[in-house]
Amino acid sequence: MYQSGCPAAVLLLVAGAVLALSGHCVARSDAPRGVALGFVFDPKAQCETRCAHGGICIRNNTCLCSRGYEGESCQLATCYPKCKNGGVCLRPGKCRCQPGYGGRYCQKVTCDGGCWNGGECSAVNGVPRCICPSSWTGSRCQEALCPQGCRNKGVCVAPGICSCLDGWLGGACHTAVCAVPCQNGGKCISPGKCRCRPPYSGARCEEKNKTY
Ligand SMILES: *[C@@H]1O[C@H](CO)[C@@H](O)[C@H](O)[C@H]1NC(C)=O
Numbered sequence: 001m002y003q004s005g006c007p008a009a010v011l012l013l014v015a016g017a018v019l020a021l022s023g024h025c026v027a028r029s030d031a032p033r034g035v036a037l038g039f040v041f042d043p044k045a046q047c048e049t050r051c052a053h054g055g056i057c058i059r060n061n062t063c064l065c066s067r068g069y070e071g072e073s074c075q076l077a078t079c080y081p082k083c084k085n086g087g088v089c090l091r092p093g094k095c096r097c098q099p100g101y102g103g104r105y106c107q108k109v110t111c112d113g114g115c116w117n118g119g120e121c122s123a124v125n126g127v128p129r130c131i132c133p134s135s136w137t138g139s140r141c142q143e144a145l146c147p148q149g150c151r152n153k154g155v156c157v158a159p160g161i162c163s164c165l166d167g168w169l170g171g172a173c174h175t176a177v178c179a180v181p182c183q184n185g186g187k188c189i190s191p192g193k194c195r196c197r198p199p200y201s202g203a204r205c206e207e208k209n210k211t212y
Helices: 007-015
Strands: 002-004 026-029 039-041 056-059 063-065 086-093 095-096 121-124 127-131 155-158 162-163 187-190 194-195
Touching: none
Parallel strands: none
Antiparallel strands: 002 026, 026 039, 056 063, 086 095, 121 127, 155 162, 187 194
16 A cells, blocks of 8 residues: 555554654555655654554654555545445455345345346346346246146146146146046036037037937
8 A cells, every 4th residue: 555665664653662763754655545645754743533443643634544444544444446336345355235236346246035047147227137048037037937828727837837727738728628528529628517519418418409
């Protein structure tokens, strides 16, 4: 953070030893406060607000901060790289991230609960979202998609796979099952129910209507 023309003097100041320095020495600062500037150590300097985090009072009310801190009295921690996405620097190199962000510098988007089934977490207009593979949907890509649809209260359990209620079959649960087959060309239209062709009737289309 700083290079000193007189490192021994700095060490003495840090140790709190009595100084018998003749005059001043010059150093340069590249502290993140702003423009690099030359400065002068004054052994008698007083800083109204104590220099925090090991900072050194080098002139009246001027602190030279130790690595990782900045601000008038070195009260602010610095993070390099800077905390991204609204994260706050807690102590040197340690960011506290906004919800939805993670990683050392809050540079990573995190989706609460994660993304399942190969979904990828990504920021969409600044909001973390799971981007799902084509056959999955839902906030975490937890819901399978059945493009054919699952009819008759069937449930899509995996991409393209319906789980059907008893009495229904087929990829979309669209085929009714009649345990006793419909007779005389009748059609099974729902579980156990036949639609008969004239002149037949009855539960299994087994009766011939006499009027015909
Ligand atoms: C620093 O402050 C002290 C006390 O206020 C004062 O006596 C001294 O002259 C000041 N030094 C400089 C270089 O201004």
